[in-house]
Amino acid sequence: MQTRHGVFIEERVRQLNLHDDISFTVVAPIPWFPFKISKLPKYSIYADVPSMEERSGITVHHPRYIVIPKIGMILAPLLLAASTYRAIRSIKLNEYQFDIIDAHYFYPDGVAAVIIGRLLNIPVMITARGSDINLLSKYFVPRKLIQWAARNADKLATVSKDLKSSLISLGVEESKINVFRNGVDLDKFRPMDRIKIRKRININNPTIISVGNLIELKGHHLVIEALIELPDFQLIIVGEGDMRGKLEKLASEYRVSDRVRFMGNVNQEVLVELYNASDILVLASSREGMANVLLEALACGTPVVATDVGGNREVINHMSAGVLVYKRNSNHIATGINEVFNRNVTRDDARKYAETLSWTEVTQSIRRSFANMIINRS
Numbered sequence: 001m002q003t004r005h006g007v008f009i010e011e012r013v014r015q016l017n018l019h020d021d022i023s024f025t026v027v028a029p030i031p032w033f034p035f036k037i038s039k040l041p042k043y044s045i046y047a048d049v050p051s052m053e054e055r056s057g058i059t060v061h062h063p064r065y066i067v068i069p070k071i072g073m074i075l076a077p078l079l080l081a082a083s084t085y086r087a088i089r090s091i092k093l094n095e096y097q098f099d100i101i102d103a104h105y106f107y108p109d110g111v112a113a114v115i116i117g118r119l120l121n122i123p124v125m126i127t128a129r130g131s132d133i134n135l136l137s138k139y140f141v142p143r144k145l146i147q148w149a150a151r152n153a154d155k156l157a158t159v160s161k162d163l164k165s166s167l168i169s170l171g172v173e174e175s176k177i178n179v180f181r182n183g184v185d186l187d188k189f190r191p192m193d194r195i196k197i198r199k200r201i202n203i204n205n206p207t208i209i210s211v212g213n214l215i216e217l218k219g220h221h222l223v224i225e226a227l228i229e230l231p232d233f234q235l236i237i238v239g240e241g242d243m244r245g246k247l248e249k250l251a252s253e254y255r256v257s258d259r260v261r262f263m264g265n266v267n268q269e270v271l272v273e274l275y276n277a278s279d280i281l282v283l284a285s286s287r288e289g290m291a292n293v294l295l296e297a298l299a300c301g302t303p304v305v306a307t308d309v310g311g312n313r314e315v316i317n318h319m320s321a322g323v324l325v326y327k328r329n330s331n332h333i334a335t336g337i338n339e340v341f342n343r344n345v346t347r348d349d350a351r352k353y354a355e356t357l358s359w360t361e362v363t364q365s366i367r368r369s370f371a372n373m374i375i376n377r378s
Helices: 007-017 041-048 072-094 106-120 140-152 161-169 194-200 220-229 244-253 268-277 292-299 330-341 347-357 360-377
Strands: 052-055 058-061 101-104 124-128 155-158 177-179 207-211 234-238 260-264 280-283 304-307 322-325
Touching: 007 058, 007 292, 007 360, 072 106, 072 140, 101 106, 106 124, 106 140, 124 161, 124 360, 155 161, 155 360, 161 177, 194 268, 207 220, 207 268, 220 234, 220 244, 220 330, 234 268, 244 260, 268 292, 280 292, 280 330, 292 304, 292 347, 304 330, 322 330
Parallel strands: 101 124, 124 155, 155 177, 207 234, 207 280, 234 260, 280 304, 304 322
Antiparallel strands: 052 058
16 A cells, blocks of 8 residues: 555554553545556555554554545545444444544545534544645635534644644634644654665765655655755655656756665655665655654654745754755755755754654643543533
């Protein structure tokens, strides 16, 4: 499946589930696709997904829901709600009583969660994550349904102050919204033997890493273009997507192909090594909620250069973290890279800063919010 998709949600659930007073069952619906077709690999992967699995000691159910082309975005909340309602009702009848529905992404998931919560009389918290508010709310029907879900949910959350402001601009009551930023697992993402890793994977020059799906909004093309002004640097790109061919062609046109290494999708263990091997992480996105890659890189001791969008400013607010780029173009990215590389900031400094961004405080705040939701419903 998609190794990086939703990993931040899984990590939050995993961190919360470590507490004795919380137990999670996850219902993660997927589009219905009956069999594998080589010409449709994007959809065929769903045919292999089991109806139930266990991840990190948590049971995960995968009910199927129908996706209808062209009008799917409008009907998605209802189709998702119908499928998920049956699954949750079945679990509720056969296993145990749920106290809370903890939903992620406002549209369509949050809307579906509120429908189910009203049908089963279960309180609902929705967490806004980024494009669900910054992008989908620009469309008339999703915006109206997002506003309806916000009014009828018991509690709302965002992963950044920036997203909270965006929700308020949609007419959502400020007092109803908590900010629960993402955290970072300091045991998984940690400093390693950098010299040994660089030798093993044949890295000698100053190295930039850019992580994310190979799509325009992630800005990998701008980082490739920045290499023109950075003749001593090489670039590692982690991720897959429709722009792979275009990015490879761009690197060739700019005559930097010999300094760009496409790694594709990698597992978390390899990603930790690549963060450690790199000198700087660059995040050139056009929009973000709260980017996990910033937290992960810093926890490995790697400072960052990032565009000033979404919650990036809330992470990069100390010189040990790196710099923000205020104009999203290759020239400003190159300038930011040079500035961070030439700073007198050690990798230990970046790691110490990341230690202030662990999950501990976040999970405590979420647990308090869950407890208040239950009390208010009793």
